[in-house]
Amino acid sequence: MSKTHVTCTINGDEVEFLTQQDESLLNALRDDVGLTGVKEGCGTGDCGACSILLDGRVTCSCLVFAPEAEGATVVTVEGLAEAGELHPLQQCFLEGAALQCGVCTPGFLVAAKALLDRNPNPTETEVRYALAGNLCRCTGYDKIIRSVLEAAEAMRASSNGS
Numbered sequence: 001m002s003k004t005h006v007t008c009t010i011n012g013d014e015v016e017f018l019t020q021q022d023e024s025l026l027n028a029l030r031d032d033v034g035l036t037g038v039k040e041g042c043g044t045g046d047c048g049a050c051s052i053l054l055d056g057r058v059t060c061s062c063l064v065f066a067p068e069a070e071g072a073t074v075v076t077v078e079g080l081a082e083a084g085e086l087h088p089l090q091q092c093f094l095e096g097a098a099l100q101c102g103v104c105t106p107g108f109l110v111a112a113k114a115l116l117d118r119n120p121n122p123t124e125t126e127v128r129y130a131l132a133g134n135l136c137r138c139t140g141y142d143k144i145i146r147s148v149l150e151a152a153e154a155m156r157a158s159s160n161g162s
Contacts, residue, residue, distance in 0.1 A: 028069070089147070116148075
């Protein structure tokens, strides 16, 4: 089977890779591009572990064929940190002990970033709704929700110059 050449922007960088027509974007990101923060939890789009931002929308990368990323903008968990500094979400997850095994964490972080990008002051209910597509089998959800709310507060404070 012949391979398809894909050019897209991943975490701010133009990236090119070769992929099979039927390869998932999840596998291409992990195996062809080397971004192992994207995790496979279920392979059916039910758990959110493989969540990425695809042209700004939270997407389960296990449900997208890699060639569909042609010309797209992709953000993975690796793209959240900037200049060696953790994103406030990542910092709050660490400080709030919102992770255990880590399989679900990248998907939660990406989904939470999408929420805070469009709503910098979410309610707890809005956070729970935005993260409903992500499953955690270890921590429960309270620490995750609290960490997202704390990150939102920290981000608002830093944008206000406080």
